[in-house]
Amino acid sequence: MTRTQWAAVTAVVLALLFAGAATVVASAGPEPRAETGAExxxxxxxxDAGFARDMSVHHQQAVEMSFIVRDRTEDEEVRRLAYDIANTQANQRGMMLGWLDMWGLPKVVAGVEPMAWMGMPSHGSSHGSSHGAGHGSGQSGPLMPGMATAAQLDELRAAxxxxxxxxxLRLMTEHHKGGVHMAEGCVDACRPGVERDLAQGMVDAQQSEILLxxxxxxKRGAKP
Structure with missing residues (x-):
């Protein structure tokens, strides 16, 4: 075989090899994307979003009540409890609002009643009035379970x-019961992750504080 014939045969073989490789690549489809780990x-x-919005409002009132009683008593046990509740719930509220920002979701949704995400679109306060929390509670319209009314907050300020x-202690007991109910809703319905873990932590901590x-x-001769 002459050099010219050999070169021609070699070119044909290489062409067939490249064509075969191209066919394999094409049939394999696009290369899968690397997993980023981001949900x-x-x-x-x-x-998830409903719990973050509603519990942020619920927590805001707990912080408010705790600051009120701090200035209305010298009792160290109650002041210590109020400080713990205010500090814990303020931090948790910041986390939940931060998640809403991270998700690009609004902190308030017009026309959506509290706890609609739990399939419970309409709630009245467990203390009677179902409108106008006011006084920094961050909620207008129907109150979520356990939330104090404006009149009750005024009564606490005057005492x-x-x-x-x-x-x-009575108002916060009812407040915690409502908070536990909502947190249990997130444990059941929120997707697995840090938010559902936080909700379970709220259930455990607030049930313990209810007993306390x-x-x-x-000790004060009163009933819940």
Whole structure:
């Protein structure tokens, strides 16, 4: 075989090899994307977003009540409890609002009643009035379970000493019960992750504080 014939045969073989390789690549399809580990943001009407919005409002009132009683009593037990609740719930509220920012979701959604994400679109306060939390509670319209009314917050502001302690412990007991109910809703409906873990932590901590507040009320000769 001459050099010219050999070169021609070699060119044909190489062409066939390249064609075969191209066919294999084409049949394999595009290369899969590398996993980033980032989850898609939850929808605005999801349990995750609803819990973050509603519990932020619920926590805001707990912080408010705790600051009120701090200035209305000298009792160290109640003041310590109020400080712990205010500090813990302010931090948790900041986390939840931060998640909403990270997800690009609004902190308030017009026309959506509290706890609609739990399939419970309409709630009245457990204390009677169902409108107008006011006084920094961050909620207008129907109140979420456990939230104090504007009149009850005014009563707490006007009280002092043992009377303020009893009012605070009673209001916060009901507030915690409503918070536990909502947190349990997130444990059931939120997607696995840090938010659902936080909700479970709220359930555990607030149930423990309910027991503590029952003991503090008993020491003051009062019932929850």
């Amino acid at each position: 898609a943001a939850p929808a605005v009407d999801s349990a 002092s000493g043992k009377r303020a302690e009893i009012l605070y 507040m029952a003991e503090l009320l008993k």
